[in-house]
Amino acid sequence: xxxxxxxxxxxxxxxxxxxxxxxxxxxxxxxxxxxxxxxxxxxxxxxxxxxxxxxxxxxxxxxxxxxxxxxxxxxxxxxxxxxxxxxxxxxxxxxxxxxxxxxxx
Amino acid sequence: xxxxxxxxxxxxxxxxxxxxxxxxxxxxxxxxxxxxxxxxxxxxxxxxxxxxxxxxxxxxxxxxxxxxxxxxxxxxxxxxxxxxxxxxxxxxxxxxxxxxxxxxxxxxxxxxxxxxxxxxxxxxxxxxxxxxxxxxxxxxxxxxxxxxxxxxxxxxxxxxxxxxxxxxxxxxxxxxxxxxxxxxxxxxxxxxxxxxxxxxxxxxxxxxxxxxxxxxxxxxxxxxxxxxxxxxxxxxxxxxxxxxxxxxxxxxxxxxxxxxxxxxxxxxxxxxxxxxxxxxxxxxxxxxxxxxxxxxxxxxxxxxxxxxxxxxxxxxxxxxxxxxxxxxxxxxxxxxxxxxxxxxxxxxxxxxxxxxxxxxxxxxxxxxxxxxxxxxxxxxxxxxxxxxxxxxxxxxxxxxxxxxxxxxxxxxxxxxxxxxxxxxxxxxxxxxxxxxxxxxxxxxxxxxxxxxxxxxxxxxxxxxxxxxxxxxxxxxxxxxx
Numbered sequence: 252x253x254x255x256x257x258x259x260x261x262x263x264x265x266x267x268x269x270x271x272x273x274x275x276x277x278x279x280x281x282x283x284x285x286x287x288x289x290x291x292x293x294x295x296x297x298x299x300x301x302x303x304x305x306x307x308x309x310x311x312x313x314x315x316x317x318x319x320x321x322x323x324x325x326x327x328x329x330x331x332x333x334x335x336x337x338x339x340x341x342x343x344x345x346x347x348x349x350x351x352x353x354x355x356x
Numbered sequence: 357x358x359x360x361x362x363x364x365x366x367x368x369x370x371x372x373x374x375x376x377x378x379x380x381x382x383x384x385x386x387x388x389x390x391x392x393x394x395x396x397x398x399x400x401x402x403x404x405x406x407x408x409x410x411x412x413x414x415x416x417x418x419x420x421x422x423x424x425x426x427x428x429x430x431x432x433x434x435x436x437x438x439x440x441x442x443x444x445x446x447x448x449x450x451x452x453x454x455x456x457x458x459x460x461x462x463x464x465x466x467x468x469x470x471x472x473x474x475x476x477x478x479x480x481x482x483x484x485x486x487x488x489x490x491x492x493x494x495x496x497x498x499x500x501x502x503x504x505x506x507x508x509x510x511x512x513x514x515x516x517x518x519x520x521x522x523x524x525x526x527x528x529x530x531x532x533x534x535x536x537x538x539x540x541x542x543x544x545x546x547x548x549x550x551x552x553x554x555x556x557x558x559x560x561x562x563x564x565x566x567x568x569x570x571x572x573x574x575x576x577x578x579x580x581x582x583x584x585x586x587x588x589x590x591x592x593x594x595x596x597x598x599x600x601x602x603x604x605x606x607x608x609x610x611x612x613x614x615x616x617x618x619x620x621x622x623x624x625x626x627x628x629x630x631x632x633x634x635x636x637x638x639x640x641x642x643x644x645x646x647x648x649x650x651x652x653x654x655x656x657x658x659x660x661x662x663x664x665x666x667x668x669x670x671x672x673x674x675x676x677x678x679x680x681x682x683x684x685x686x687x688x689x690x691x692x693x694x695x696x697x698x699x700x701x702x703x704x705x706x707x708x709x710x711x712x713x714x715x716x717x718x719x720x721x722x723x724x725x726x727x728x729x730x731x732x733x734x735x736x737x738x739x740x741x742x743x744x745x746x747x748x749x750x751x752x753x754x755x756x757x758x759x760x761x762x763x764x765x766x767x768x769x770x771x772x773x774x775x776x777x778x779x780x781x782x783x784x785x786x787x788x789x790x791x792x793x794x795x796x797x798x799x800x801x802x803x804x805x806x807x808x809x810x811x812x813x814x815x816x817x818x819x820x821x822x823x824x825x826x827x828x829x830x831x832x833x834x835x836x837x
Contacts, residue, residue: 265657268521274655301760310661315651321659331430331816334749334776342758
């Protein structure tokens with residue numbers, strides 16, 4: 252049985268230009284290592300491939316039980332020119348939460 | 357009204373501040389200063405933010421400062437256009453309503469106001485502010501104005517500057533440039549506070565700097581005292597989106613509950629001279645403020661968390677520790693910073709054609725197939741008329757408009773078809789909505805509820821870095837101190 256990011260963490264998306272940043276924050280610090288191992292930039296890149304050209308970078312924030320994913324070329328050219336309804340990509344955190352990870356057992 | 361007086365104390369600090377008509381400004385029981393704490397409230401995090409929570413802070417938040425951050429990326433461009441039509445305008449249109457609401461409470465409770473609502477015309481905004489104050493019977497209220505963020509005349513002569521987004525020279529967008537504004541820092545806002553004016557109004561200033569400035573002013577923090585500047589910047593970043601740290605943009609039914617979300621309050625920072633920070637929120641308001649809400653906001657819009665560039669410092673949040681002290685109070689520790697860079701980020705706004713949009717709905721059997729067919733018909737009509745688009749998009753709202761991938765989604769019962777395109781040609785932009793609406797009469801069966809054709813001007817923004825020594829940030833005072 253797989254587990255979703257949603258089951259272990261919460262997330263928020265922010266925008267700057269054509270780049271989206273999405274935090275992934277563990278509810279429980281003990282899940283941080285698992286997320287670090289499984290929620291790789293490659294896996295995130297794959298989940299966003301129909302939305303963002305990438306690249307995707309991941310920054311660890313262990314103190315905050317969190318990671319910051321920075322996804323380039325994700326916002327239709329940027330807030331000011333994007334044709335999207337959600338020009339800021341605020342809803343993109345939900346793509347992150349829906350990513351399935353392999354079961355730990 | 358002519359008995360308004362501002363007494364400047366030793367060291368250029370306001371001693372008794374404004375005294376008039378029984379209103380004493382800067383003393384009285386309100387505020388936290390008597391306890392060695394300066395309390396800085398967040399009154400707005402965008403130009404469209406709610407207003408009443410700011411009044412709640414001013415009335416019963418026990419704050420010393422109220423900061424209104426009201427400039428989105430392209431707001432200054434838009435206001436520059438307003439100013440070109442009417443030289444008295446160009447400040448944030450929400451200034452009147454916001455100040456009318458909070459000024460009486462702020463003056464009564466000695467709350468100083470800091471805001472970037474000056475937008476493209478801070479002096480005009482200051483005059484409008486003074487008029488609002490006079491009309492409210494608050495007398496002659498001086499306003500310190502931060503100038504120098506408008507660098508359009510400087511960058512015009514530097515076509516070789518590289519756009520941060522694509523590396524092309526600034527020259528490529530100069531002919532269409534509407535505005536160029538440097539994100540000024542806390543240093544000049546602090547200078548404005550040093551004048552003693554109860555209200556400080558600026559154009560473009562980096563969001564966290566609006567909050568850091570009152571701390572520097574109150575505690576005399578040196579601009580190079582990095583541990584304190586780091587803490588103040590982190591606090592500013594936590595506050596700059598108001599309700600985003602008090603339960604807004606956060607809740608999830610059954611998973612992340614937020615009490616009284618309809619009544620969530622705005623946050624403040626309690627700051628001490630040593631740089632210690634606790635974030636809190638207006639008592640008896642809805643929402644929640646805890647480590648989870650603070651963490652989401654702390655990482656929001658940050659890229660490399662060791663290099664968050666502001667005009668004041670290079671912030672590193674990787675060492676930050678957030679601790680729940682009591683209900684709705686979170687301590688912030690461990691922000692670090694490296695020195696600031698020697699450049700300002702400059703947002704260059706320019707006209708970049710038009711975006712046209714149209715929408716129409718389909719429901720029931722084969723709703724998706726009919727919507728897709730209609731999209732093809734509209735595209736064919738636009739092609740036959742010779743219209744060209746730099747970017748074009750078809751959305752199936754209810755299925756794939758937010759996260760794409762229509763082929764992987766289950767079909768919904770009903771769908772709203774949306775077509776949007778960006779173009780230099782206004783007629784081509786209008787034609788999208790026109791042809792989409794025509795699906796009522798000329799498209800696949802059973803189309804309903806098309807919207808009127810929509811066209812909007814595109815105010816695009818790109819950025820350059822400008823050496824700080826080319827920028828003349830300064831303070832002028834409207835009115836008499």
